[in-house]
Amino acid sequence: MATVTEWIEGARPRTLPNAVAPVLAGVGATIQLGAFSWWRSLLALLVALSLIVGVNFANDYSDGIRGTDENRVGPLRLVGSGVAAPKTVLVAALTCLGLAGVLGLVLVAATGKWWLLAMGALCILGAWFYTGGKKPYGYVGLGEIAVFVFFGLAAVLGTVYVQAGTISWPALGAAVGIGCFSTGVLTANNLRDIPTDREVGKNTLAVRLGDASTRRFYLTLVTVPFVITVLLALAHPLVLIALVTAVLLVTPVRVIISGGTGPRLIPVLRDTGLVMLAWSAFTSLALALS
Numbered sequence: 001m002a003t004v005t006e007w008i009e010g011a012r013p014r015t016l017p018n019a020v021a022p023v024l025a026g027v028g029a030t031i032q033l034g035a036f037s038w039w040r041s042l043l044a045l046l047v048a049l050s051l052i053v054g055v056n057f058a059n060d061y062s063d064g065i066r067g068t069d070e071n072r073v074g075p076l077r078l079v080g081s082g083v084a085a086p087k088t089v090l091v092a093a094l095t096c097l098g099l100a101g102v103l104g105l106v107l108v109a110a111t112g113k114w115w116l117l118a119m120g121a122l123c124i125l126g127a128w129f130y131t132g133g134k135k136p137y138g139y140v141g142l143g144e145i146a147v148f149v150f151f152g153l154a155a156v157l158g159t160v161y162v163q164a165g166t167i168s169w170p171a172l173g174a175a176v177g178i179g180c181f182s183t184g185v186l187t188a189n190n191l192r193d194i195p196t197d198r199e200v201g202k203n204t205l206a207v208r209l210g211d212a213s214t215r216r217f218y219l220t221l222v223t224v225p226f227v228i229t230v231l232l233a234l235a236h237p238l239v240l241i242a243l244v245t246a247v248l249l250v251t252p253v254r255v256i257i258s259g260g261t262g263p264r265l266i267p268v269l270r271d272t273g274l275v276m277l278a279w280s281a282f283t284s285l286a287l288a289l290s
Helices: 004-010 017-032 038-066 086-111 116-129 143-164 169-192 194-200 205-209 211-233 237-257 262-289
Strands: none
Touching: 004 038, 017 038, 017 143, 017 169, 017 262, 038 086, 038 116, 038 143, 086 116, 086 143, 116 143, 143 169, 169 194, 169 205, 169 211, 169 237, 169 262, 194 205, 205 211, 211 237, 211 262, 237 262
């Protein structure tokens, strides 16, 4: 039976910035629109956290029963390592995804925008079929697109829309920036796993692109948010403060450029997530003050 510590590690806490950052950015854009609601923002955050923990457990379960995680480099995999029974991890995944659905339903009911249920259903289905089902889209190189859409566009713009009933250009810019950062986290993860993924037939985008092109893709992804910062600053000069977070990219970028592999890439996931969180916080603050 897995310990509490192992369950926490299995939930992959290093990925939590992917859930917090988009809501934080959305809050800043919402304040700028004069429509901030603390309890709706909190519900949006809880939905995002439930989804990301749910998708992590679902990924652990699906990859574990396929044998994909048997020789995985990186954080503990509950099923792959044998410390937790597959059915137990499956229950944990479905519980988290179910909680996200219930909280999302409350949020939709509060807004009266019932068409948002369709978006919520897509998010939950996307979380499961990333590595679940007979033909998981994460195994054919579509995971990065899903992360950009769900943890970038949908998460940021959804946070804004359930409060303001509309979106704005700054919100869209923030959504693209967060989407790129979040995709960067996954890209670093898949770059690390190229050797083992190739062996088991998991054709992620990194496997398809190859090592060198995946590194260039990562560098492009973490550059885009700062280009967006400059563009947003044309109308909202305070946003330029977010450029200071670029200094936090020095270490992960150095690892990527120097050809780091295996365990050396593990901190890159954490550091990219922290840069995303910092960029989101500064951007949110600047939008709120403007």
